[in-house]
Amino acid sequence: MADLREKLAENLDEARWEWLIPHHEREMVVVVNEELDLLDVGEAIANDNASSVQHWINQQLIYKPSVQQVSVWNNNRGQRFNALIVDPFVLVQELSA
Numbered sequence: 001m002a003d004l005r006e007k008l009a010e011n012l013d014e015a016r017w018e019w020l021i022p023h024h025e026r027e028m029v030v031v032v033n034e035e036l037d038l039l040d041v042g043e044a045i046a047n048d049n050a051s052s053v054q055h056w057i058n059q060q061l062i063y064k065p066s067v068q069q070v071s072v073w074n075n076n077r078g079q080r081f082n083a084l085i086v087d088p089f090v091l092v093q094e095l096s097a
Contacts, residue, residue, distance in 0.1 A: 005043055009039060011084055014080055017080075031065050031094070032093050042086045045091075079094065080095040081095055
C-alpha cells in the first residue's frame with residue numbers, strides 16, 4: 001500500500017523530548033532500534049502485521065523506553081528524535097547530538 005507509506009512519510013518529523021513527554025506519560029512512546037526503518041515499523045503497526053511487530057518486540061528492536069532512558073531524556077529535554085505518529089503510538093528513534 002504505497003498510499004499508506006506516503007501518508008506515514010508525510011507524518012515523519014523531528015521531535016524534541018519535551019514535546020514527547022505527554023505521550024510518554026500515556027505510555028504511548030515506542031522506541032525503534034536504529035537498525036529498523038521507522039516507516040517499515042509504522043507500516044507494519046498500521047497494517048496490524050502482528051508477526052513482524054511481535055518479532056521486533058521479541059528481538060527487543062521495538063520497546064517502551066526504560067526508566068533509565070527517560071531519566072536521561074528528562075535531563076536533556078532538547079534531545080532530538082525522528083518521530084512518527086501511528087495512532088495511538090508515537091514511534092521514536094534517538095538522533096545523535
